Amino acid sequence: MLKITNLKVELEEESKEILKGINLEIESGSVHAIMGPNGSGKSTLSYVLSGKKGYKVTNGEVELAGEPILELEPEERAASGLFLAFQYPVEIPGVGNMTFLRTAMNSQRKFRGEAELSAADFLKLVREKAKELKIDAEMLKRPVNVGFSGGEKKRNEILQMALLEPKMCVLDETDSGLDVDAMKLVADGVNALRDKGRSFLVITHYQRLLDHIKPDFVHIMADGRIIKSGGPELALQVENNGYSDLLAEVQ
């Protein structure tokens, strides 16, 4: 589904290398987790994948379902099935959540040459999805993320994911700022969306999210590289011993 080959990335403003040759292949339907200490380049990877400005790719390639995506605009990557659940979902005052979701959905459909959904059909769909994810309809009427609690913001991300039905979901520290109950709700939402046609890349500091979203593979990232890959047991090792052992091992 997603294939990253020797990806090297610098900050645009200063020639500081953040990603120093990432290789990663994610099969269709699988869940990969990336863990790593602060400053290891985890969030940068999610931004580069989704096409945020401010980064310069100096080497490597990224393919989504066999197609290179690094030359595409963010909205084109989105329409091709890439979704990023933000660590800090952005507030858009005055824009109703419903309007935002409908605009996003129809933009993607238009891009793919599909018919736009009517207001009525969209309403039906969004209500259905919200119900499945146990999201209060009230949240749909409020402006995008404005005045939302940390948990509500993250659940709103999952709702968007459910509606847009992406092929490749990148979750950037979705557990940050959540208490245990909120985290469980979010994880349940993600688990409900697991499907053989959909892959996940879960970026997190802590093992605890991975108790709820069980990964098939775990990668440890440090200083812009993946230093170790393994199964779910690798996450437990980090939980018990921290990153220092792993870092020492590599050096």
Add this chain to the structure above:
Amino acid sequence: MTSLEANDSVKDGVDQETVEAVRNVGGHYKYGWETEIEMDYAPKGLDSDIVRLISAKNNEPEWMTNWRLDAFSRWEKMEEPNWAMVDYPKIDYQDIYYYASPKSMAEKPKSLDDVDPKLLETYKKLGIPLKEQLILAGVEGAEEANLDERKVAVDAVFDSVSIGTTFKDELRKAGVIFCSISEAITDYPELVKKYLGSVVPVTDNYFATLNSAVFSDGSFVYIPEGVRCPMELSTYFRINAENTGQFERTLIIAEKGSYVSYLEGCTAPKRDTNQLHAAIVELVILEDAEVKYSTVQNWYPGDENGLGGIYNFVTKRADCRGDRSKVMWTQVETGSAVTWKYPSCILRGNESQGEFYSIAIANNFQQADTGTKMIHLGKNTKSRIVSKGISAGNAQNTYRGLVTMHPKATSSRNYTQCDSLLIGNKCGAHTVPYIEVKNNSSRVEHEATTSKVDDDQLFYCRQRGVNEEDAVALVVNGFCKEVLQALPMEFAMEAQQLVAISLEGSVG
């Protein structure tokens, strides 16, 4: 006074491409075409003979001619104001045509059926067909919104003359007078004599005095006591002729307990030269009456290099003369090279209320200096100001407002909210609020914010599949929401699209 230049203290939210993209805007103004039609012009320039000529063209009675001549002699002694934050080359008032009328209008058409088809076609192309139909056609989404029951009467003003007015008969049955001001001067001289210039005095300001001397047409509305106007009324102003000023005058009188909602729209062809538009709107609102006045101003704004565009110097004022009278101004200002406009409320009656909702968008080299005045004279009067200024490109956008509580305006309240949004880093937003409180039982609140459309918001939208221009439109429409909601349904949808069009190309 707070002033904020985008390029100094605000964090740079939109990258360099923005500026370049802004330079490439242009060609998006939908109404820039012109109608080829034979015109009658008064000779260029202005003197008392021109004033007499305009009066004669309208077959005006002598009192009106004298009123104009008086205004002209006062104007000659006045100086053009320069306190606004707008910068434009000196206007040569002798290099302008003050009267231009299609030749086919020399003989006033008896009904819309007699109007020159070229003129009818012009309005049709603008989306304002002069037919008595149920809804304003050309407003996309109008059908969706189930507006079947709503009617809008239109007075169409083309350069210096009114072409025609729809639904006149139906309105007359309700007692409502809706006609051009030139007709009103002939047909309802008593009303005109009583109210013309009673809200905006002849010597109010330079441009108002000029208008008083040379105004050629405009709309007149009279709503009798206790009548709720059965439909929305609207005037559509079109400047077509080159080097010609448009000086229209609108007078609305709402008698005791009456209600009317009035809409105003305006466009002009694309030209390299600047054109002057100096209008006056006077609203007289008596006891328990209510007037809603909405404007979507879309005069040609000039090109991406600041060439051409309308100079828009407008005086609009409502006089809430009666107790419990109400006025609501809503304006969406997207056009004009220079805008100088302060729709104001004189809250004379006790418990009278004034509201002002404004969206002012300035892109490229547009300059807008706009706001309102809330003059509280009566007891327990209330006013509310919501101003949303959006600047992009190299534009400068100033909110200028006055709130004054007179000694007798006890227990009165004002709330002002003034938000500015910047797109790119070469534009400026300025807020100049004047507040005068002369009693100690009134309360005045002022809130102001300045923000930027930042990359994070745009990236969030784009990651969800929305392209950059739509993302800007989405964010800006969200910013303007409170004001858009104050507009009548037909205009709200049009305005929303206009907001998007005005900002096309403002990001990279």
